[in-house]
Amino acid sequence: xxxxxxxxxxxxxxxxxxxxxxxxxxxxxxxxxxxxxxxxxxxxxxxxxxxxxxxxxxxxxxxxxxxxxxxxxxxxxxxxxxxxxxxxxxxxxxxxxxxxxxxxxxxxxxxxxxxxxxxxxxxxxxxxxxxxxxxxxxxxxxxxxxxxxxxxxxxxxxxxxxxxxxxxxxxxxxxxxxxxxxxxxxxxxxxxxxxxxxxxxxxxxxxxxxxxxxxxxxxxxxxxxxxxxxxxxxxxxxxxxxxxxxxxxxxxxxxxxxxxxxxxxxxxxxxxxxxxxxxxxxxxxxxxxxxxxxxxxxxxxxxxxxxxxxxxxxxxxxxxxxxxxxxxxxxxxxxxxxxxxxxxxxxxxxxxxxxxxxxxxxxxxxxxxxxxxxxxx
Numbered sequence: 001x002x003x004x005x006x007x008x009x010x011x012x013x014x015x016x017x018x019x020x021x022x023x024x025x026x027x028x029x030x031x032x033x034x035x036x037x038x039x040x041x042x043x044x045x046x047x048x049x050x051x052x053x054x055x056x057x058x059x060x061x062x063x064x065x066x067x068x069x070x071x072x073x074x075x076x077x078x079x080x081x082x083x084x085x086x087x088x089x090x091x092x093x094x095x096x097x098x099x100x101x102x103x104x105x106x107x108x109x110x111x112x113x114x115x116x117x118x119x120x121x122x123x124x125x126x127x128x129x130x131x132x133x134x135x136x137x138x139x140x141x142x143x144x145x146x147x148x149x150x151x152x153x154x155x156x157x158x159x160x161x162x163x164x165x166x167x168x169x170x171x172x173x174x175x176x177x178x179x180x181x182x183x184x185x186x187x188x189x190x191x192x193x194x195x196x197x198x199x200x201x202x203x204x205x206x207x208x209x210x211x212x213x214x215x216x217x218x219x220x221x222x223x224x225x226x227x228x229x230x231x232x233x234x235x236x237x238x239x240x241x242x243x244x245x246x247x248x249x250x251x252x253x254x255x256x257x258x259x260x261x262x263x264x265x266x267x268x269x270x271x272x273x274x275x276x277x278x279x280x281x282x283x284x285x286x287x288x289x290x291x292x293x294x295x296x297x298x299x300x301x302x303x304x305x306x307x308x309x310x311x312x313x314x315x316x317x318x319x320x321x322x323x324x325x326x327x328x329x330x331x332x333x334x335x336x337x338x339x340x341x342x343x344x345x346x347x348x349x350x351x352x353x354x355x356x357x358x359x360x361x362x363x364x365x366x367x368x369x370x371x372x373x374x375x376x377x
Contacts, residue, residue: 047258082200096186104312145314
């Protein structure tokens with residue numbers, strides 16, 4: 001039986017969030033096995049470049065001539081902020097915490113981005129309005145959720161499976177021997193990674209206005225990031241034996257994040273946003289959190305603590321408060337118009353992640369033409 005057009009976006013959005021949950025799990029499994037996080041990012045970005053660069057050359061050969069040296073310099077800086085620095089910081093924090101915490105913390109990205117837009121006066125808050133109160137409540141819940149993730153573990157929850165396919169990969173530095181200080185440091189590093197990612201999103205708005213070609217912008221940043229992460233990885237890991245990829249979960253993680261997340265999920269997110277808008281995709285982010293809790297326990301044997309669940313719920317609450325406030329504002333401004341969101345510019349980061357490159361940015365303009373270029377790869 002053929003799927004109806006109305007059901008497709010809902011099926012696609014579930015697939016996207018399951019892909020990102022898989023990214024958290026396989027990345028964590030690779031790090032538990034002992035793969036160097038900096039080497040992992042280099043291989044991941046190299047795989048993304050191998051996928052996107054030929055596509056960009058094939059489709060956009062004529063447009064490459066219009067890229068100025070100043071634009072290339074801006075893209076180099078954006079690649080460093082949003083990919084090289086943010087992703088390396090994120091993966092180090094993932095090694096120190098858990099896949100569940102990483103998935104939960106990713107829900108703070110839209111709230112952090114909104115706060116930065118507020119500081120740079122791209123957004124405003126009317127404290128006496130319901131939408132203004134919703135925005136402030138969202139920021140407060142986000143901060144509270146991060147504090148709970150970092151400072152409160154609570155009792156552990158029973159795993160859903162006692163035979164874990166990847167549990168034997170865990171090194172001696174696993175969660176069982178993790179100190180409280182390491183957990184707090186990892187959580188805070190994850191928040192900083194999300195902040196730098198949010199800064200990247202804000203910077204992208206200016207770059208896309210100057211050069212609104214998402215294929216070239218994405219491919220160029222991937223190439224720059226590959227070169228940058230190579231330098232970082234060479235400085236961090238000089239034992240070339242640890243650079244060797246074997247037929248194990250490390251290779252699976254590189255291929256999965258480089259091709260499935262960067263390639264398949266990028267296309268699906270662009271399609272989904274074009275059909276239903278950025279808010280629809282952003283509101284599905286908590287699904288990734290739920291799936292990650294299950295998968296990390298089932299496959300990794302990861303101990304899920306009550307604090308991670310409570311902190312995740314607070315972050316999800318903050319996400320929905322901000323999204324509700326934004327939607328309420330748009331409906332109020334365009335009340336009575338034939339098209340409620342036509343001509344309204346939004347900057348809404350969607351999806352979770354990591355890294356890599358998760359969570360994407362959408363700049364919606366007239367006719368709802370989406371531009372999404374953060375590819376988690």
